[in-house]
Amino acid sequence: MRFWPLFLVSAAAVGMETALTRYFAVANWSDYGYWVISIVMVGFALSGVVLALGQGRLQRHAAGLFATLPALLCLSAALGYAGVIVNPFNPLALQNPDTYAPQLGLIALYYVALLPFFFLTGLYVSLCFATNATRVGAVYAADLLGAGLGSVLVLGLMYLVSPFALIPYLLPLLALAALGAGRLRKRAGAAALVALLAGEALLGLGPQAAISQYKPIYPPLHTPGAKVLATVHSPRGEYMLLDDFTERVNTDISNNSGMMGYPSPPRSYGLYRDGIRIASLPMPGVGAQTGYALGALDALPYTLRPHPDTLLIGASGGMRIAETRALGAGPLTALEPDPVLYQALREGLDGSPPVPSAPDLRIFNDNPRAVVTPGAGYDVIDISADFLDEAPANVYAVSAQAFAADLAALSYNGVLSVPVSIQDFPAYALRMMATMREALILRGVADPGAHLILYRSAWNARLLASPAPFTAADIAAAAKWCNDRSFDISYYQGFDAVAARSNLYNDLPAVSFTDGTMDTQGDDDSLADEAPGVLAGQVTPSSSAFDLRPVTDDRPAFYAILRLSQLKLLLARLQILPQAEIGALVNLAVLAQAVIIAALVLLVPLAAPRRARQGHEVLRPAVYFSVLALGFLFLELFAIERASLVLDDRAMGFSLVLGAMLVFSGLGSFVSGRIANATAAMRLAWVAVALWGVAMLWLSGTAALAAGGLPLVLRVGLIVLCLAPVSFAMGLPFPLGLRQLRGEFFLPWAWGLNGAFSVVATPFANLLLRTIGLHAVLGGAVLLYTIAALSFPALEGQIAWTPFLKRSAAAD
Structure with missing residues (x-):
């Protein structure tokens, strides 16, 4: 108190x-x-x-x-x-x-x-x-x-x-x-x-x-007659439902839709989170206007597998449910993890009506990884085009392990349909192919290329995968369907990219990221040129410029294809980089600044008078408090990523992990004052962190997926229970180390080191996660705590310097 x-x-x-x-x-x-x-x-x-x-x-x-x-x-x-x-x-x-x-x-x-x-x-x-x-x-x-x-x-x-x-x-x-x-x-x-x-x-x-004028919501929000119908406050984000004449159902429609008698997408409400549009919500009476869906890019699976038993991942505010029903989907299971969008589906949202109930329609707000079960027998698993960007945690739905689980949940000749935008970099489609190739290999498929079809418009692509090889009839049906709608096929096994150039609807030339030049031979499809090499695991022009390694549960960042080793080139191409990739460069900038500051703090003893240091050894405390700051933040980032997978919510995962770790670390710190043998206590704390790290390295991924289907209260409780012992142990080393120091210089210097290296830890750990993987972050945390245990200031029994207030009172 x-x-x-x-x-x-x-x-x-x-x-x-x-x-x-x-x-x-x-x-x-x-x-x-x-x-x-x-x-x-x-x-x-x-x-x-x-x-x-x-x-x-x-x-x-x-x-x-x-x-x-x-x-x-x-x-x-x-x-x-x-x-x-x-x-x-x-x-x-x-x-x-x-x-x-x-x-x-x-x-x-x-x-x-x-x-x-x-x-x-x-x-x-x-x-x-x-x-x-x-x-x-x-x-x-x-x-x-x-x-x-x-x-x-x-x-x-x-x-x-x-x-x-x-x-x-x-x-x-x-x-x-x-x-x-x-x-x-x-x-x-x-x-x-x-x-x-x-x-x-x-x-x-x-x-x-x-909201900045540079956010996507700003222009429609400031058009004449625009109205904000609803605002929802949430840790996930600030949601705004916008009624504006510019808002329409957001889907990629064929250029031939009018010729084929398909109507244009109707007006809709736009739902924005943190100023970025995440879904189209239906206006009253608009839900039945779904004729446009027959000309949409994502309609092909429903032609290849008529009246399918369908799993829809991401309902896009209800519009995708209406679209798939119009395309002839049979029994339909829709997943919408976002709580605001789920509320819109079930109850409506301030003018946007709920989805009409039907005997063969089921709607869940669960994590896709928790619902997709082996042997479910779906004919089509369809991931909505806006699902990946709907929430940060949704990236776990497009990892190789997630795709492998989806394939296991399909019937023998079922189809998994995965969207990817090629508007910024076509290389994203190639990375998605590399990820799907890895998923098929995980399923024991010897020839992944026979199980894939890639087709596209000018702005978006769809990758179709099946547990069974696509038949000649499937390929012919897909080719005719694309040709009728002016879409282009970029890959199927046996596809002739050179011959396809004579009938190309959407030119996609290869552009060198290195020198900015365009390599064109008339009509081009750079995806078609590189897809066979990607599926064969070969080096291609894009894989030389970008990191096209598969997305995995251990390295889950999808928008992470920039090679940070080419920093000079990235800065030269800064103007064309997608916003999703900027975070890595911000991390680099913060890390560079942090390293300079940390170095200056480390050198502070050189500026202090010798009498202020009181003969105290400098090297061991410098190493000890520096690696403690790094290790704590490394382990925290690992826990946030795993909690995000369990909760399917990065904002809640961040808040829960931060709160739990701080509280239990605080309890550990309080207990540290009652421990007589600081050196032994430090060694026990290191053992606890090391054992926990080894256990999490082997079990955390499996445990996170197993816990995903539990009620939210149980998931929260399990995360707290898992974090409590290691957080308690992590609360011991810092105060134990401070107890070993003397003099008015070293205690505040140790606090400064903790702050300086905490700046280094966050961007460094994020870059490790991006480039190597989550196991490197966890392994780094254990290594750092090991170094801390070895460098523990060996001044057992010496009490830190006398409090100045008491000293002044005694002098008076």
């Missing part, structure tokens, strides 16, 4: 970090949320450096600082958020070599706006360590438990208010911390109240956050 003010400050700080991350996801793009993590940890690192180099001056004035900081935190939080709101950063200009320079200055302004708050927060936390050096376990416990509360609090608020309105709810926590200022409580409370009122007034009356 002594440290409840620290508890509140930590809760507000993590809440602000989460709220700012959500701000960037809605106002700009989620990838730029990495800056927030960087700014937070840079602030913490700088606070440790300042305190370490201050040689005890700040510690001697700790009572006054504890009374002043809550008011300063309130003001800096409000001013920082206002500064973020008015920043005119343009993400599109950042990708243009001719206009990116001013954007770098605007990014720097984000740091200027937010760094003061997180520096002051770090100063508050490090002062708590400095003035309670004999109780570092309790201090760290209050810090972690408060952070856990902050993550849970913001998660709950996301159900109630807009992401733009989260931060005003956090300022009172900072103001309340002033009541813990001891004999200065009244003065501190009055200052904090004034700061709170000023901050709330600024956020309420000052500049207001809005």
Whole structure:
């Protein structure tokens, strides 16, 4: 209870970090949320450096600082958020070599706006360590438990208010911390109240956050007569249902639809999440207008397998259900994991009617990996075109293991239909083929090429796969169907790409990513040219330029085909890179900055007077606290990815893992203060982490899939139960290490190292996941904790330096 003010400050700080991350996801793009993590940890690192180099001056004035900081935190939080709101950063200009320079200055302004708050927060936390050096376990416990509360609090608020309105709810926590200022409580409370009122007034009356004009929702939202019919607040995202004359059913239609008597897609409502369109919802009376579906790119499977028993993965707000019924689907099972879209299917959503019930229609909101079972006997499994981009966790539905499970759930000659956009890079279709090839191999298929058909329009492609080889009759029917609708076949076994050029409807020339030149011989189909090589596992022009390795459960990022080793080339082609690929470059930029900062923090002892170091060994603490920060974040990222697979929801997975790990780590830190033998306790913590890591390496994938079909409450409980023991163990090493240090220099320096290397950990772990796989992240965490155990500061029995407040009182 002594440290409840620290508890509140930590809760507000993590809440602000989460709220700012959500701000960037809605106002700009989620990838730029990495800056927030960087700014937070840079602030913490700088606070440790300042305190370490201050040689005890700040510690001697700790009572006054504890009374002043809550008011300063309130003001800096409000001013920082206002500064973020008015920043005119343009993400599109950042990708243009001719206009990116001013954007770098605007990014720097984000740091200027937010760094003061997180520096002051770090100063508050490090002062708590400095003035309670004999109780570092309790201090760290209050810090972690408060952070856990902050993550849970913001998660709950996301159900109630807009992401733009989260931060005003956090300022009172900072103001309340002033009541813990001891004999200065009244003065501190009055200052904090004034700061709170000023901050709330600024956020309420000052500049207001809005969706960037560069987000897809902005143009339709600002057309005449546009109306927002519904807004749904959720940790998954901010949903908006838009009624606008430009909104139509989003499907790829044949150029020959009019000649064949098919109508155009009807008007619809547009459902947007975080400003990005994810589905078309039917307008009243429009659900029956489905004649256009006969001319859609995704209709071919229903011609090859008439009246099929169908599994539809992603219902697109109900439009795909109506379309597949119009195409003659027999018994239909539809999966819609997104809770808002599922509600729209079942109950309607503010004007959009629900899907009419039918005896042969079943609708579930389950994870596809939990519903698809071997031997189900579906004739068609159809993945909707917008499903992959509907939610981040849906990427697990297009891994090689997921496709293998889908194939096992088909009848012998059933068809799995998988969409892929080729609008940005046709290479995405080749990566999908490589992934499906791997899935067929996992199913024991010796000749994957005989089981595949690839066809396309100018913008999208569909890959059809079957447990049985496609017959000559199947291929002939597919060729006629495509020819009638001006679609092009790009692959089937025996396909003659050269001969097909004489009757090509949609030109798709090969464009060199290396030099930007177009290699054309008249009408071209670059997919047809490279598909045989991809299926044979050979090097092709695209595989040389892009990473076309199969998507797997261990390496689940589908939009990750850029070769980061070619950084100079990527920067030269920055203007044409898809938005989904930008996150990797942001990670690289943050990592480069983080490495420089971490190196500077490591070198701080060189700037400190020899007397401040008190003869203390520097190398072991430097290694110890650096690898601890890396290891904790590595293991956290691994747990978030696995929880996202279990919950089929990355936002919930992130919040649950973060909250559970912080709470149980806090309990471990609290217990650390009662442990006499710190070295033995550190070794036990390392053993616990190592054993847990080995178990997760072998079991986590299988366990995650097995748990996917359980009720949500049980899945949440299992995740918490799995994280509790390892998180408890991970809460021990940091306070145990701090107990081994002496002097007013080393304790804040260790805190600074923890912050600096936490900045390094997040982008580094994300890049490892992208390029090598999740097993590398988990293995790296175990290796880092092993290094920590070997470098544990060997000063057992020596108590850290005397708290300055007590020393000053004794002197008086």
